[in-house]
Amino acid sequence: MNAEIIAIGSELLTPYRRDTNSLYLTEKLNQLGVEVIFKIIVGDNREHLVAAARLALARAELIIFTGGLGPTEDDLTREAVAEALGLELHRDPEIVARLQQRFAARGWKMSANNAKQADIVAGATVLPNRNGTAPGQWINTRYDGRGRLVLLLPGPPHELQGLFEEQCLERLRASLPQEFIATRVLRIALMPESQCDARVAPIYKRHADIQTTILAAKGEIQLHLRTRAASAQVAESRVDALAAELEQELGDFVFSDNGESLEQIVGYHLQMRGATLSVAESCTGGLVGERLTSVSGSSRYFRGGAIVYSNELKTEFAGVPKGLLKKHGAVSREVAMALAEGIRKRCATTFGLGVTGVAGPGGGTAEKPVGLVFHALADERHTEVLERNFLGDRERIRWFASQQALDMVRRKLLK
């Protein structure tokens, strides 16, 4: 089955608002084996809406409209879809009564315009909306002699998602041929995309029955594997086999084969070892700590540390000798090591992490250019240090530095 998604709302045609519902819906539809062939964004304009609806009805089997179901005069989805289908709208007295109750429960009187949310396309099934006033509609119909399924869903993402999961998912599954989808996400840290692609393409190309998508983000590559089969077991074992081959090729560059983030994986390994971590951050200014503590339960292995943005605080909090700072400069291999060792002692943790670099755009020199970052990781016996030259703007350099620092901890714990 193929689908078209039509997002409705003039605000989606401004530079400030983007349609995110279609990403959610695409993921859910793909999991059911439905492919999305068009996504349309149209303003609150009845003529445009009817034209878009007619075109979609002519080419897609499933058409999902999101938005435009509210009570204001700008909310035109019901009218436009009824017009495109050549069907009547009728006002459902039960829904009107429920709307009135909803308002009364809050001690409000319902204004007259709200009643239009009870207008239902002839033959449609009403889809109750637990999180809002406007119900959705499920319309099984024909257009130009061909069977069509049309869904009207509310625009606010939490309303749409609740309603889709409670009212649409099972109904859709039941109306589709029985098929099982298996997916796997491999996440890879700090490997150039071209290098990754060159190594994995020969492998996944041998598996034509698995759809492989490569996505590169800052300091990370994701390999999304997806296949469908008549049984769950066949689909699962198929992606398992490819995932295993890819992991063997990429080795310890793969940090997760189940979608977990790098900070989750670092936390997982620390907890397994009963180990603890502290950080002393200069150029990242708290970003490494922020990422580590974004994981719920991180207090079990992360103690905290210091944001040592000034030289004085490098000495005060991590005990970096003033002479060392003077001799090598704050951005140096020696100071990174002293930060890691010093913070580890002060926080009494198993590991200490030190990061110092030039995030830019100012502050670079010929000898120490913007993007130069030193990362150090200390344990009781040994301190390792990594020097990197990251390209890009301040935000990108800081992100890569935090990624490299977390990856050092991960690799240390793998050993």
Added chain:
Amino acid sequence: MNAEIIAIGSELLTPYRRDTNSLYLTEKLNQLGVEVIFKIIVGDNREHLVAAARLALARAELIIFTGGLGPTEDDLTREAVAEALGLELHRDPEIVARLQQRFAARGWKMSANNAKQADIVAGATVLPNRNGTAPGQWINTRYDGRGRLVLLLPGPPHELQGLFEEQCLERLRASLPQEFIATRVLRIALMPESQCDARVAPIYKRHADIQTTILAAKGEIQLHLRTRAASAQVAESRVDALAAELEQELGDFVFSDNGESLEQIVGYHLQMRGATLSVAESCTGGLVGERLTSVSGSSRYFRGGAIVYSNELKTEFAGVPKGLLKKHGAVSREVAMALAEGIRKRCATTFGLGVTGVAGPGGGTAEKPVGLVFHALADERHTEVLERNFLGDRERIRWFASQQALDMVRRKLLK
């Protein structure tokens, strides 16, 4: 003039990739006074592409295609647009030669498929692409008897943006009626959207010649004002007048009338006063420091501080007495104040900020529920403290806590 944007690429119909080019283009077009009436996302499918092109040509005056200009067999934009317009494609030998040079300069031999990037729609102006191999095309034509402007632009955002700014902006401006647009963005911290709307709607509704858009994000509301007039002076003084009225109504909730972020504004005020800041963060885990240091030059007023995720480190780095932690608990008014005062002394800064709370989802109690956060700001003579109960998930609670902490510093410096 109205415009339609057609984004091309099967990857844009997956759950993983969204079209961001259209937001950039919409902003640029709006600034020129061009309204976007439709946005279409279509896969690498010639039949679908031709249909989308024909429909757009029937209803919009300016049609911008993004993507599908590369060398692979999936890149079909040129062929589809030529077919929809009923025009021929011809291969431009000059572009072929330039492509060959580009490859030769890197010591590579050009593969044959690259030559299709030199295929030009009859009558089109070639738009050189400094950042990539595929040039854009500017096609001034007629469709069904009506004048149409069709632009073919490359898909990678940095290629598209470079090419649009260098090759399209001035050409477009010259082909449009002379008009000036003035815009203003007011940013408002930590005010409920409904309250803000109730206060500002009566004001901006009196200014029908200014388009006002309210956008609410986490802990912040933005009011976007936009007007057009025959002279820049008229447009500017019009938005100035409304901005002044709105600022008077909202008072010190407005933290910026020029688009600056809260962390930039805090930095600006600190620098103006020659003051310095340090932080002791528990539940935010480094987020306040990360936000402050995301601003280039922040070392002039931000010294650093401590991530005091464990109780031991609250004592070690900020000198919070163990007895105080035992008596009141880590999440308490008293500990927040001790964190602010202690970190201020240790870092020898003008101000010290302390944040402690329950970010969740675990760790809440009846007395101290998830979302409870204490924020304290200390100077030499006085420490103020704010208690807040934030709703939402871990990420939202941490963000609101950082927003509240930064806003305390801003308000302190306004006095």
